Amino acid sequence: MPELPEVETTKNELSPWLRGQNFTQVIIFDPKLIFNASVKEFCRQLIMQRIEKINRRGKYLIFNLTSEQVLIMHLRMTGALLVNPKRIDSYARAAFNFSNGIQVVFSDRRRLGILYLVRNADAVVGKLGPEPLDKNFTPSTLAKILKRHHIPIKAALIDQNLIAGIGNMYADEILFASRINPLQKADALSIQEIQILHHCTCKILQSAINDKGASVDTYTRPSGHLGAAQSNFKVAHRYGEICTICSTPLQRVSVRGRGSYFCPHCQPPA
DNA sequence: CTTGGGACCTGGCTGC
DNA sequence: TGCAGCCAGGTCCCAA
Structure with a gap:
């Protein structure tokens, strides 16, 4: 996607x-x-x-x-x-x-x-939230956004009016890298968790750009070549597989009608 | 304000 | 082999 x-x-x-x-x-x-x-x-x-x-x-x-x-x-x-x-x-x-x-x-x-x-x-x-890779997007920017919303962090990350550009698969990857459970409430995250989340958001997105995007389903680059970012995915599109860190079977939960994949051991509920 | 649902859309999958 | 039903998810829209 x-x-x-x-x-x-x-x-x-x-x-x-x-x-x-x-x-x-x-x-x-x-x-x-x-x-x-x-x-x-x-x-x-x-x-x-x-x-x-x-x-x-x-x-x-x-x-x-x-x-x-x-x-x-x-x-x-x-x-x-x-x-x-x-x-x-x-x-x-x-x-x-x-x-x-x-x-x-x-x-x-x-x-x-x-x-x-x-x-x-x-x-x-005009109504889109800030660009996550813009230099003005700081941990404090992210903290201010999340504090205002009592919704699952997964729902906040994919809401384009809060932050622009993140969709279902990168939200799952960002939360796994941050070791945050997708159902954790956005306004309940600690400042330490928000700093980690901010760092992982930038890292995951920039790394995927360096890999020319992820060719899952039908995405192809204008040249017709494929992207390579999907080879680094730890949870997205890996349903039925085990966690690369702890070998626990990955789980699926529905957040706002979107399939969300996570490791119940690395990303425990609050 | 959040939450839940439906709509759009088609290929791929499941079950009968 | 065929067909019905469901699922995937980005975005918008509506009702509660």
């Missing part, structure tokens, strides 16, 4: 291809991909626009254009942006051609991804 490290990798690898290029053709195979606008209008407004820069905010990709508009993409569960794919299959929902001759295909098996074309990016990403 594309979370912060996968979206960051997509941004990093797309940028050299797309920066300074103009959209020469926009083909929408699935009209539901476009939020709140007709396909015709969307294509008309995008054509001949130049991409100045690609940014990431949380799990969103933000394309700054020469016009006053901003193109925002969310990959959701199974979305991927592929550069010059060998063939366009039934999962392709849109194709973009550029002035340098390259083609970028939005591929999305479960069709939950979405594109926005707006004047102000804040209309889409």
